[in-house]
Amino acid sequence: MIYIHIPFCVRKCLYCDFYSVTDKSLYRAYTDALIKEIEGIKGTETNTVYIGGGTPTAIGNYLLEIVDAVNKNLVLSENCEFTVEANPGTVDEKILSSLYKKGVNRISLGAQSFNDNELRALGRIHTSKEIFESCDAIKNAGFSNFSLDLMLATPHQTMESLEYTLSCIEKINPPHVSAYSLIVEEGTPFYDMELNLPNEDTERKMYYYASDFLSKLGLLRYEISNFAKEGFESRHNCGYWRDEEYIGLGAGAHSYYGGARYFNASDIKSYIEGKGRKEDYTPISEKERKLELFMLGLRMTAGVLYSGEFPERVNPLIEKGLLEIKEGRLRLTPRGTDCANLVFMEFLND
Numbered sequence: 405m406i407y408i409h410i411p412f413c414v415r416k417c418l419y420c421d422f423y424s425v426t427d428k429s430l431y432r433a434y435t436d437a438l439i440k441e442i443e444g445i446k447g448t449e450t451n452t453v454y455i456g457g458g459t460p461t462a463i464g465n466y467l468l469e470i471v472d473a474v475n476k477n478l479v480l481s482e483n484c485e486f487t488v489e490a491n492p493g494t495v496d497e498k499i500l501s502s503l504y505k506k507g508v509n510r511i512s513l514g515a516q517s518f519n520d521n522e523l524r525a526l527g528r529i530h531t532s533k534e535i536f537e538s539c540d541a542i543k544n545a546g547f548s549n550f551s552l553d554l555m556l557a558t559p560h561q562t563m564e565s566l567e568y569t570l571s572c573i574e575k576i577n578p579p580h581v582s583a584y585s586l587i588v589e590e591g592t593p594f595y596d597m598e599l600n601l602p603n604e605d606t607e608r609k610m611y612y613y614a615s616d617f618l619s620k621l622g623l624l625r626y627e628i629s630n631f632a633k634e635g636f637e638s639r640h641n642c643g644y645w646r647d648e649e650y651i652g653l654g655a656g657a658h659s660y661y662g663g664a665r666y667f668n669a670s671d672i673k674s675y676i677e678g679k680g681r682k683e684d685y686t687p688i689s690e691k692e693r694k695l696e697l698f699m700l701g702l703r704m705t706a707g708v709l710y711s712g713e714f715p716e717r718v719n720p721l722i723e724k725g726l727l728e729i730k731e732g733r734l735r736l737t738p739r740g741t742d743c744a745n746l747v748f749m750e751f752l753n754d
């Protein structure tokens with residue numbers, strides 16, 4: 405699995421704490437540095453490539469150069485899942501067709517909401533109409549595999565406005581949807597703002613309403629926040645949840661292979677200068693790896709294969725009705741799904 409980070413956005417959304425900047429003057433130097441890093445792992449075989457951000461489509465033709473470098477240097481398996489994240493307002497049929505012709509076969513589009521007042525409150529650069537236009541462009545360019553990101557419990561959102569957003573999803577009929585509940589992160593503008601947010605009960609209602617609605621469209625929940633038609637589950641993300649190894653390229657990207665984690669410096673200028681690449685290295689013990697396997701695997705609806713590991717952590721969670729064992733697999737109960745973060749905390753290493 406290969407992850408490539410593009411740390412640029414047209415404008416920062418008010419809730420987002422992913423590392424990205426808006427300085428266009430860095431596009432050329434960043435692309436060159438990234439291509440060098442790709443060349444550095446020439447010959448690596450992979451079954452998934454995920455170019456994420458930030459907003460990969462914000463950098464236009466530079467993105468095409470990066471895709472060319474991937475094709476030239478890496479060995480993509482047959483049926484390799486090759487995803488690019490895109491934002492409405494930064495894509496048209498021309499760039500999408502070029503990506504498709506170069507072997508990209510999946511687009512993940514950040515829609516978030518189909519209500520313009522909610523999009524404005526989130527600080528998004530696009531309108532609902534532009535989401536529809538981007539989806540038409542994605543389909544016209546030839547993509548049959550694409551995903552839309554939605555956000556739940558955002559400012560001004562109500563059950564009625566969520567129903568409208570979901571009715572737009574029904575019209576577009578994507579084979580994959582991600583739906584994340586808003587996290588107000590420290591350091592983002594939202595953290596210091598008075599927000600008109602739905603309360604926690606409404607947030608849960610929204611999550612269950614969205615889950616039920618999507619399942620009626622054949623989009624079945626396979627992870628806490630991810631829904632797919634059969635065969636369209638994201639292979640790249642499932643790889644993370646199954647604790648598979650990956651190489652991350654670009655500023656701030658993490659890697660995980662050979663029993664250790666590696667981190668690239670997140671500062672773009674340091675990255676361009678070639679400093680801080682995979683210098684920070686943390687070996688992982690066998691116990692830590694197993695705990696992580698549980699923490700990640702429990703995110704998936706199918707859970708993890710279970711043969712009695714960590715009973716001191718697992719049994720109390722079963723007694724509280726948060727975990728259950730079914731056909732040899734340990735998984736979250738519906739109550740456990742409601743407070744998944746509390747469950748995952750029990751699997752942190754000590």
Ligand SMILES: C[S@@+](CC[C@H](N)C(=O)[O-])C[C@H]1O[C@@H](n2cnc3c(N)ncnc32)[C@H](O)[C@@H]1O
Pocket residue numbers: 419420421422457458459489490491513514515516553554555584585586587588589
């Ligand atoms: C890293 S973003 C990249 C996608 C793309 N740049 C976009 O914004 O459309 C991936 C997704 O994470 C979600 N996200 C980002 N910040 C969030 C937050 N604070 N709370 C909940 N979801 C968030 C959004 O749904 C977003 O589409």
Ligand code: SF4
Pocket residue numbers: 412413415416417420421422424457458459491514
């Ligand atoms: S949500 Fe996406 S577009 Fe908005 S700032 Fe974050 S990465 Fe950029």
